[in-house]
Amino acid sequence: MELEKIKRNLSGILPLIGLLVVFALFSAVGGDQFYGARNLTLIINQCFTIMVVAIGVTMVHAHGGIDFSVGAVLALSEMLAAMAYKRTGSPFVLLFVAVLVAVLCSFITGIITVKLRIPPFISSLCMQFTCRGIVNTVLQSKSIGVTELHAPGWGVRLPVLLLLAAAVYVILDYTKIGKHNKAIGENIKAARSSGVDVDFYRIIAYLISGFTVGIAAYFDLLRNGVMSTNVGYGLEMKVIIAVVLGGLSLSGGYTATIKSAVVGSLLITIMTNGLMIVGVPVTYIGIIQGIIFLLVILFTYKRDRQGLLPR
């Protein structure tokens, strides 16, 4: 029993230990080229979009949902926000539209999933195709530039990140919204029998996720300076990899913590950055990442859960 307890405790902190080990390793090999101020700032900037989206998506994963549409929703938010900015010239309008569009899209995904009883895998894929289709149809092969707007530095990004992480942490761990979403993830039938309004809380989770995607879209657009149709491709997979690496079980429940999103996002960003700094040929980076990911999953994933994919 004592051993089981130790193993349980250890599996919870393994992703964090993994992150520290990876950080220490790259620091030892790369020296101040890796742990210097400039590179650390760079890491924060690079992992910002994935981390912000992952923080929000954790709410959806908490109840066992999944969202493959985040990349496409990000693209649609950026496109409409950029168009609104071009019309009005106001960066506040850009932010407002980015968040509004993302929340609306996530709300629709939530409604389709919850009310129409479509599996979240399917409903989010449908939203992905729809958003990409809209972006491709509207933009054709053009792009929208906002190069006159300066990308906020980490002096703005870090507080925003900390604020979002703190807010979702509080919601997830200390409010009914978070606790009920986790309960739904653990056992939806038991939650429903206990009087939890399962549909309502799941939709709220999608709204929170949409909000963070909107924030990420705003900062991503300013960082790129241009909105083109290939923005956001592959983001959903990166986010899922990040949260899984961080220790979150995709079937949801009480493993859903903000720590997963933060640690996982940092881990994949640090690995890509660190491997390049220490001079690993780019052709080997994918192999090394795959092996490390597999090792982390082997040690952290709770194999007593039924299946990898959520309900």
Next chain:
Amino acid sequence: MKGKFIALLSLVLILAMVLGACSSGSTPQSPTPPANTPAGTPAGTPEPSEEPVKLPGFKIGLMVYTNSGGWFDRIYDGVKALADATGSTLVLASGATPDEAIAAVENLCASGVDGILDLATGGVSHRLLQICEEYGVLFAAANNNLLQEEGYETFRKNEYYVGSVYADDKQISYDIVSDMIKNGAKKIAMFGLPPGISAAFDNRFAGAYKAIEDAGMSVLTEARSFVMPEAAQNLLTQYPDVDAIFSAVDASNYLYQPLISGGYGGKIQISCFDDGGDVNVGFENGIVSHCVEGVNAQAQLGYILLYNALTGNKLLMSDGLAPDILIPYVILHSANEFKDYVDRSKGGIYSFDELKEFIVLLNKDASLNKFIELAQSFGK
């Protein structure tokens, strides 16, 4: 207890990162690029003597959207040969989307490269230049028409921008489809990735459409999808009488087998661009009619621009700005021509001997005009 331990570890990590980020006193100044001297008076040129000039080596980042396949190998071979001849080392990176391109350039700069040769700008060249300026890294581009990019008029004046070498995707596609029509094609389909993935692809389709329109015809169908093998199968199933396919991408992985199996040999014309597969099979089976090559030449010429700039001898136009050099593609029409091109590309389509006269440290009379003439005579 566990919670406190985790909280402590997290706090230590965040503190370490924040302290590390704050440890430097002030924002580092952007290093100034090597002072440029006119081509006639290269910096550091030794007094005329019989001893050969020792070329300084640099660490150069090479960014391509893929790092595998025959197409990439031809590019890498050519640039590597020049790097070896100039005592430089190459660091590879890849980035297809704007985010990836920005992250790749950031990581290259952080790894200490002196210059970047970018064949995959992701449409965000202005941002890439800003990153390079911050790190004091010079930037050259190839295989990208930067003139169409957002912010071009601003970033072309950036002192860290050394120029680009690009081809006219629209014109080459127009020529190919016009040729197909001249050779009897009546039912022409479009094949490739969806719109917006790359300006080069979109320009190719634009050229192809224009040729069809100018001939008073209409496109049979468009098969543009991320799932290209499926798109190829659907195209041939739904339109078995197609007699020409304009492919804006490589065709060997998606089209050859179904066409050969379907008995289309000798009855269809297909184009392919940047094909890393076995194009000879396509030619020998009478499937491929036009194979477009030349990006490896663009990469080598881009390297020369970059290398000169790194040695403080940037080749500049008469207005003092970096050149954006238009170079033709080469169209190959047979297995022999393709094999010959591949053979000549080993070690670089241009040899170092052909290009060294444009390296200012080796030839103080190196002329941008002659360099542009060389580029424009490619394939002729």
